[in-house]
Amino acid sequence: MSQRPAPSAAYPALRLRRIRASAWSRAMHAEHRLSPADFIWPLFVTEGKGVETPIASLPGVSRWSVDLAVARAKEAATEGIPCLALFPNTQVDRRNDDGSEALNPDNLMCQAIRAIKDAVPEIGLLTDVALDPYTAHGQDGLIDEAGYVVNDATVDMLIGQSLNQAAAGADIIAPSDMMDGRVGAIRQALEEEGHANVQIMAYAAKYASAFYGPFRDAVGSGGLLKGDKKSYQMDPANGAEALREVALDIAEGADSVMVKPGLPYLDVVARVKDAFAVPVFAYQVSGEYAMIEAAAAVGAGDRDALVMETLMAFKRAGCTGVLTYHALHAARLLNG
Numbered sequence: 001m002s003q004r005p006a007p008s009a010a011y012p013a014l015r016l017r018r019i020r021a022s023a024w025s026r027a028m029h030a031e032h033r034l035s036p037a038d039f040i041w042p043l044f045v046t047e048g049k050g051v052e053t054p055i056a057s058l059p060g061v062s063r064w065s066v067d068l069a070v071a072r073a074k075e076a077a078t079e080g081i082p083c084l085a086l087f088p089n090t091q092v093d094r095r096n097d098d099g100s101e102a103l104n105p106d107n108l109m110c111q112a113i114r115a116i117k118d119a120v121p122e123i124g125l126l127t128d129v130a131l132d133p134y135t136a137h138g139q140d141g142l143i144d145e146a147g148y149v150v151n152d153a154t155v156d157m158l159i160g161q162s163l164n165q166a167a168a169g170a171d172i173i174a175p176s177d178m179m180d181g182r183v184g185a186i187r188q189a190l191e192e193e194g195h196a197n198v199q200i201m202a203y204a205a206k207y208a209s210a211f212y213g214p215f216r217d218a219v220g221s222g223g224l225l226k227g228d229k230k231s232y233q234m235d236p237a238n239g240a241e242a243l244r245e246v247a248l249d250i251a252e253g254a255d256s257v258m259v260k261p262g263l264p265y266l267d268v269v270a271r272v273k274d275a276f277a278v279p280v281f282a283y284q285v286s287g288e289y290a291m292i293e294a295a296a297a298v299g300a301g302d303r304d305a306l307v308m309e310t311l312m313a314f315k316r317a318g319c320t321g322v323l324t325y326h327a328l329h330a331a332r333l334l335n336g
């Protein structure tokens with residue numbers, strides 16, 4: 001943070017409340033503004049046609065079959081949302097120990113990418129790269145006999161998964177697995193396979209968080225997961241380590257970086273923004289969304305006000321944009 005000189009005048013010459021006294025003045029002095037272009041909207045995709053499955057732990061959020069996901073993509077584009085983040089709820093019988101369904105060129109994810117790109121070519125598609133929607137054990141990578149998630153063999157799978165998604169039409173590959181070295185390996189493979197313009201948004205500082213519960217319900221990995229993800233996701237106690245993670249991902253070729261979860265980690269966002277000249281995104285994750293919805297449901301706060309205040313907090317902290325389940329609702333509020 002830059003040092004600013006102390007104010008030369010003091011009360012009563014200086015009354016900071018003057019600029020807050022009227023709506024026009026508050027609007028004119030706002031340091032940050034939200035727009036629908038700030039939002040990336042996560043969408044969960046499921047098998048079938050005409051299928052909408054509400055997610056109990058994520059009220060207001062559903063899984064959509066590909067045809068209905070296309071309809072949602074159209075709505076998002078109409079409201080000015082620039083990008084969707086796709087997550088598949090893979091059928092249980094397609095999950096196995098090595099997550100090989102991630103490499104199937106016709107898997108649910110690839111079907112969704114192709115259908116949305118075909119129908120709504122103007123919207124960007126960010127695709128999650130990690131094995132948890134495909135493994136029978138719910139971990140993000142391959143496990144050894146002891147259940148430890150192994151790094152380098154997992155990275156080989158992630159390269160294949162990234163190329164599979166890029167071939168289907170993904171615009172931004174977003175590795176969310178926290179394996180070491182995966183950004184560089186994926187970047188190199190994308191270059192070699194003719195995907196030079198496919199971006200990488202690294203989940204650079206992703207914490208082993210208790211806020212992911214509803215997401216795991218949504219992709220169907222929660223019930224399968226044994227143990228936790230603490231041997232690869234970051235310790236919530238650590239801030240300086242996030243800067244090391246971000247520095248590495250940038251050096252390996254990440255176009256943008258992400259901090260996750262969002263609101264409880266805004267200090268990390270601000271530190272990353274201060275330290276590096278790269279676009280920084282935050283993921284307001286499922287548990288954060290659920291908390292806001294739960295608060296609104298019991299009358300502890302006004303839903304729209306809670307949504308807009310939390311989203312503005314991301315901008316104030318230095319985010320270029322936010323992944324949020326409130327994206328469509330917030331975009332509609334902003335568009336009036």
Ligand code: PBG
Nearest residue numbers: 130132176211212215285286287
């Ligand atoms: C998994 C992944 C997770 C989320 C995005 N990708 C969960 C996890 O790491 O267990 C969480 C998103 C959310 O909670 O909304 N690779």
